[in-house]
Amino acid sequence: MSQQAFETITSEARDCYLRDGVVCLRGLFSDWVETLRAGVQRNRESPGPYFAENVRGAGGGSFWDDYCNWTRIPEFRRFLLESDAARVAASVMDSRSAQLFHDHVLVKEPGTAKATPWHQDAPYYFIEGTQTVSFWLPLDPVGEAQTLRLVAGSHAWPKLVRPVRWLDDSDFYGRDEDPYMDLPPIDEMPGDYPVRAWSMEPGDAVLFHFRTLHGAAGNELPARRRAFSVRWVGDDARYVERPGRTSPPFPGHGMTVGQRLRSDWFPVVWPPAA
Numbered sequence: 001m002s003q004q005a006f007e008t009i010t011s012e013a014r015d016c017y018l019r020d021g022v023v024c025l026r027g028l029f030s031d032w033v034e035t036l037r038a039g040v041q042r043n044r045e046s047p048g049p050y051f052a053e054n055v056r057g058a059g060g061g062s063f064w065d066d067y068c069n070w071t072r073i074p075e076f077r078r079f080l081l082e083s084d085a086a087r088v089a090a091s092v093m094d095s096r097s098a099q100l101f102h103d104h105v106l107v108k109e110p111g112t113a114k115a116t117p118w119h120q121d122a123p124y125y126f127i128e129g130t131q132t133v134s135f136w137l138p139l140d141p142v143g144e145a146q147t148l149r150l151v152a153g154s155h156a157w158p159k160l161v162r163p164v165r166w167l168d169d170s171d172f173y174g175r176d177e178d179p180y181m182d183l184p185p186i187d188e189m190p191g192d193y194p195v196r197a198w199s200m201e202p203g204d205a206v207l208f209h210f211r212t213l214h215g216a217a218g219n220e221l222p223a224r225r226r227a228f229s230v231r232w233v234g235d236d237a238r239y240v241e242r243p244g245r246t247s248p249p250f251p252g253h254g255m256t257v258g259q260r261l262r263s264d265w266f267p268v269v270w271p272p273a274a
Contacts, residue, residue: 009025009088009091009092013025013092013207014091014092014094017092017093017133017207017208017209018094019153020152020153020196021150021152021153021154021155021156021208021209021211021212022150022152022196022206022207022208022209022212022214023092023206023207023208024196024198024200024204024205024206024207025088025204025205025206025207026201026203026204027201027203027204028084028088028203028204028205029079029083029085029137029203029205030202030203031203032079032083032203033139033202033203035075035078035079036075036076036079036137036139036228037139037226038075039073039074039075039076039079039105039228040105040107040139040226040228042073042075043066043069043073043076043105044064044107046072047066048066048067048068048069048072050066050067050068050248051064051065051066052064052065052066052166052167054114054166054167055112055114056167056168060112060113060114061108061109061110061111061112061113061114061218061219062107062108062109062112063106063107063108063109063112063114063116063218063219064106064107065104065105065106065107065166066104066105067102067103067104067105067248068102068103068248068250069103069105070100070102070103076103076228079228079230080100080103080230080269081267081269085135085230085232085269086098086100086232086269086270087270088207089133089135089207089232089234089270090232090234090270090271092133092207093131093132093133093232093234094131094234095131095234095235095236096234096235096271097234097235097268097270097271098232098233098234098268098269098270099232099233099234099237099260099261099263099266099267099268099269100230100231100232100266100267100268100269101125101127101231101232101233101261101266102230102231102248103228103229103230103231104228104229104230104231105226105227105228105229106226106227106229107224107225107226107227108146108218108219108224108225109219109224110219110221110222110223110224111219111220111222112218112219112220113218113220114218115215115216115217115218116166116215116216116217117164117166117169117215118161118183118186118213118214118215119161119163119164119213119214119215120154120160120161120163120210120211120212120213120214121134121210121211121231122160122210122211123160123161123162123163123172123180123242124163124172124242124246124247125210125231125242125246125247126239126240126241126242126246126250126255127210127233127237127238127239127240127261128237128238128240129233129234129236129237129238130236131233131234131235131236131237132209132210132211132231132232132233132234132237133207133208133209133210133231133232133234134207134208134209134210134229134230134231134232135205135206135207135229135230135231135232136148136205136206136207136208136227136229137202137203137204137205137227137228137229138200138201138202138204138225138226138227139202139226139227139228140202140223140224140225140226141199141200141201141202142199142200142225143199144197144198144199145217145220146216146217146219146221146225147197147198147199147200147216148197148206148214148215148216148227149195149196149197149214149215149216149217150195150196150197150206150208150212150213150214151186151193151194151195151196151212151213151214152194152195152196152212153194154193154211154212154213155208155209155210155211155212156211157181157211157213159179159180159181160179160180160181160211161180161181161182161183161184161213162180162181162182162183163180172244172247173242173243173244174244186213210231233261233266237260237261238257238258238259238260239255239256239257239258239259239260239261240257241257250265253265
């Protein structure tokens, strides 16, 4: 990435991100597409403990995802530690630091009708803070029908949307919780919600806040839709308890409420260590 591109990120893109909770940046990681594709293939051949197939029954295609694999997949590790991703994350969050939370692979095979349900990342995580960002990088060309869709300004809603399980849309924590709100009728009342969606090429990236509502349609095309995502947190992110087992759960983390994420599990990538 050129210095000129970085300066654009720190001004126009950051203002858009802080206002809307989402920004699309073109060609940001073009040099890393083949590396990440190789990592996704390695991930498919050697699934991690959190691998999940989100299509139930035969004949419906395949929508699989997996996460928390960067320590064992060298292509992911190289991208996270050697690319400009952490510096960009710190800049767009308006944070002095960028700390890695986790990686996430999402693949929809051809002819998969299963959609990614509308959701926010935040209620699944044990993190509170205003300085958070998710990167979504398509590794195949996507049109507006297959791309990520996001509701601008939803990161500022007073309540989080109740999280659900992707396989069957059941309540994630298994009970109603007052802190959560029901999902608004985004698709039934599109004029009431400013949805952002971009046709994208490999190397482009959508950056969005953990509280920004987002989802994606299925993939009815004859080509695979691979995406790599990574989550970062900034200076003000702190550990918080949720009503049950979070996703990712990170069992045995030992953190307490109000604590910064432990840096031996969640490395501070920006600024780089001396």
